[in-house]
Amino acid sequence: MSTVMTKAINLKLVRNENERSEPEVQKEVVYDTKGLNLWYGETHALKNINMDIKEKEVTAIIGPSGCGKSTYLKTLNRMVELVPIVKTSGQITYKGKNILDKSFRVEDLRTQVGMVFQKANPFPKSIYENIAYGPKIHGIKNKKILDEIVENSLRGAFIWDELKDRLNDNAYGLSGGQQQRLCIARCLAVEPNVILMDEPTSALDPKSTLRIEELVQELKKDYAIVIVTHNMQQAARISDKTAFFLNGEIIEYDKTDHIFNNPADERTGDYISGRFG
């Protein structure tokens, strides 16, 4: 195991030890996945997934490429259905309702579950319009309220001070890291309950990555965050729980320090110590 990683994990251990001394608050389950199977045509991409995700926690999903981690994330807001050949079985309960039920209105789900993508995807509009887009499509027209939402969202993503004087500039003039934080702010503007992040820092430099990670730590005070990452140190640094996916199955899902220090399954240990993947 590399020294950097050992250090990261040790830090994590110390922190978790401190946290453990605080009284454990009962956290509400946001997502409850039971017996989820998913096929892309004939390919069985997710096999019997059982997993619950709690509020005010960061849940990391790690695993090698093609293990189904992004697919699972996209199932949580049903973006996976953009691929027309997808079939699912099983259920995912979000706040007491099965979201895989076809009668569930997918727009309502996505309004409550924000998503941040691997590559920042701002709209080719001004910074202001990017943030105001979400509230506007949901019927908020009052300019004063929109101004307030834009400011609060940008503050929430810790990017207000950088951008407050250029709200009318095109979002594509921003750096990659700023664009990604803008996308997070855009997501905050509709006040979701959950934020899904699909490798949000994989296209960013270390400094921007650090800022996003700090932001995730802030956001988890109010939101449930599910983050898919290729970067195991990142999972160790920022998550409370980690799920290890392999070939469409969950091999192990536990507290992050358990996964990284005391994995129950040999394959988990092999993966996090860099023996494959």
Next chain:
Amino acid sequence: MAANNKNRMSVSEMIEQQKQKRKFFNQLERLVPSLLLIIASISVLTTVGIIYTLFAESVAFFRNVPILDFFTGTVLKPLSQNPEFGVLPLLNGTIISTVIAMLVAGPIGMMSAIYLSEYAPDNVRRVLKPLLEILAGVPTIVYGFFAFTFVTPLLRMIFPSIEATNILSPGIIMGVMIIPMIASLSEDAMSSVPNSMREGALALGSTKLETTFKVVIPAALSGIVASFVLGISRAIGETMIVAIASGSSKNFSFDITGSMQTMTAYIVEVAGGEAAAGTTIYYSLYAVALTLFVFTLIMNLLAKYISRKFREEY
């Protein structure tokens, strides 16, 4: 190796020998850029020549007819005893037929583009788009007699007083002709909007329609505007359909069920008729052609301005 090929020259010797023969090609190589420049300038020179001729002959026309009378005159009587050359009836015919065509082609073309780019399953798109483009390959003369022999009688059921030659029917048919152009070009523009933007909008809880109208179309707007302008230019320049189906009445009126003449149809009529070289009516051809040219030029400049103003860069 070399021992095996004793009878043969070495490769470098052969290259040396060939060099002599290649001298001609080397010289040609040096001439290629200038040759290509000459060939490429043919089209530019032709355009310059056309513009020069238009201006030169128009000047001759404006010596006989005051320029102000030409552009503000509502009476066009080229063949009468006291000929009058007001271009407004022709301009009016051109604008009205173009507006009718765009009222047909704009919405239908746009809706088709939205369906093809955002809603149609892959296999439907693969069949529909080429089919649509076949429409663009129908010769305009066919559209012309179709307007005359089919659409006009059909319109008579709605407007009993419609004339046998009228501006409405060729206007509609020109619109039909332009639909594939707008649909195809707008579809290209919309399809090239990255999927990540659609995903971003959908992930915020937009419906598909909201995503299309608030994200995809704004992002593709410059291409869409370009397709509309091409459509308008096509309608302005269209000749055969109006020459056949809209008659040759040179009245300055706004009655779309009546006959009107467009600039292009006037040129056809005069050029194919009795205009002797050097007469005023002959020169009027050039003046009308110049007006047509300036008209489309303004359209194109306007389009450039609009698409630059509305472009959402990504």
